[in-house]
Amino acid sequence: xxxxxxxxxxxxxxxxxxxxxxxxxxxxxxxxxxxxxxxxxxxxxxxxxxxxxxxxxxxxxxxxxxxxxxxxxxxxxxxxxxxxxxxxxxxxxxxxxxxxxxxxxxxxxxxxxxxxxxxxxxxxxxxxxxxxxxxxxxxxxxxxxxxxxxxxxxxxxxxxxxxxxxxxxxxxxxxxxxxxxxxxxxxxxxxxxxxxxxxxxxxxxxxxxxxxxxxxxxxxxxxxxxxxxxxxxxxxxxxxxxxxxxxxxxxxxxxxxxxxxxx
Numbered sequence: 001x002x003x004x005x006x007x008x009x010x011x012x013x014x015x016x017x018x019x020x021x022x023x024x025x026x027x028x029x030x031x032x033x034x035x036x037x038x039x040x041x042x043x044x045x046x047x048x049x050x051x052x053x054x055x056x057x058x059x060x061x062x063x064x065x066x067x068x069x070x071x072x073x074x075x076x077x078x079x080x081x082x083x084x085x086x087x088x089x090x091x092x093x094x095x096x097x098x099x100x101x102x103x104x105x106x107x108x109x110x111x112x113x114x115x116x117x118x119x120x121x122x123x124x125x126x127x128x129x130x131x132x133x134x135x136x137x138x139x140x141x142x143x144x145x146x147x148x149x150x151x152x153x154x155x156x157x158x159x160x161x162x163x164x165x166x167x168x169x170x171x172x173x174x175x176x177x178x179x180x181x182x183x184x185x186x187x188x189x190x191x192x193x194x195x196x197x198x199x200x201x202x203x204x205x206x207x208x209x210x211x212x213x214x215x216x217x218x219x220x221x222x223x224x225x226x227x228x229x230x231x232x233x234x235x236x237x238x239x240x241x242x243x244x245x246x247x248x249x250x251x252x253x254x255x256x257x258x259x260x261x262x263x
Contacts, residue, residue, distance in 0.1 A: 012072065012164050013127050019240070020062040020125045025134025027241035031248035032122050038252035039115040041259045048107070051114045054251055058118075062125050069120060076116045084109035123160060132157030133235060162210065169206050173199050 015021075020028070039051045059066060087105035092098045123131065136153035143149045177198050 012123070014064060014068065014124050015127075016063050016125075018061060018063040018125070020058065020121070022240075023244055024235055024237050024241040025126050025130045026137055026235065026237070027245050028122055028126055029131070029134050029138060030245050032118065034245075034248035034252040035118045036115055038255040039111065039118055041252070041255045042111055042114075043259050044262060045107075047255050047258055048111050048114065050251075050255065051111070055114055055117055055121075058121060062121060064121075064124060069117060069124065072124060073116055073120045076113075076120075080109045080113050080116070083112050128157045128160035130233075130235075131160065137235060158214070165210075166203070166207065170199065170203055173202050 023031075035054070038054075042048045042051050059069065084105040087108050088098070088101040091101035091104055095101075126134075132153040135156055136149050139147065139149035139152060
């Protein structure tokens with residue numbers, strides 16, 4: 001049986017002493033915004049090559065292996081494959097040129113893959129609590145307009161924290177169903193979807209039970225949102241954070257300008 005969801009956890013934090021890990025989470029969030037914007041604007045081969053080199057440099061600085069990043073990004077491979085197949089089919093059926101469809105589909109899929117890998121690097125190099133604190137700090141100016149910055153950051157942190165646990169629960173339920181004779185990996189698409197219902201129903205029950213337990217625990221501890229809440233480890237913006245943010249902004253600006261002049 002090859003189905004195993006616990007090995008498909010996307011963005012599980014990998015504690016390593018690297019330059020990227022030591023950056024302020026606010027700098028990493030701003031840098032991710034710039035990197036994703038630049039990768040999205042990459043419209044030709046030189047721009048995509050620059051995005052690839054930038055990702056390779058970040059991978060080197062973060063001291064993570066490419067295999068670990070690709071293993072963490074496995075859930076997005078379906079989206080990349082769908083993008084490739086859709087591009088090939090639309091051009092082949094519309095213009096009758098299969099070779100052009102393969103080139104265009106391959107380019108679009110690879111650009112999407114680089115964009116997704118940029119996004120995967122953030123949770124791999126940032127602890128969920130640090131990411132939540134950084135997001136809350138970045139959204140704090142909107143709190144004056146009534147935006148619940150603390151609650152939004154808290155939900156993001158909890159989601160990142162409990163995704164691995166839910167994947168483990170899914171894997172445990174699947175193994176239990178397989179031991180009872182379930183055929184989750186056999187038959188057509190419709191048959192597999194129907195066979196997966198015995199997994200979804202207990203999973204939803206577990207999710208709601210965990211949510212209820214978390215709500216009771218937060219209420220018992222007097223949680224009242226982000227207003228007035230202190231942190232055990234306050235965030236400190238350093239010169240390295242400024243430099244990293246400027247470099248990411250220059251990357252995005254260069255690709256945006258390149259696309260404007262080439263277009």
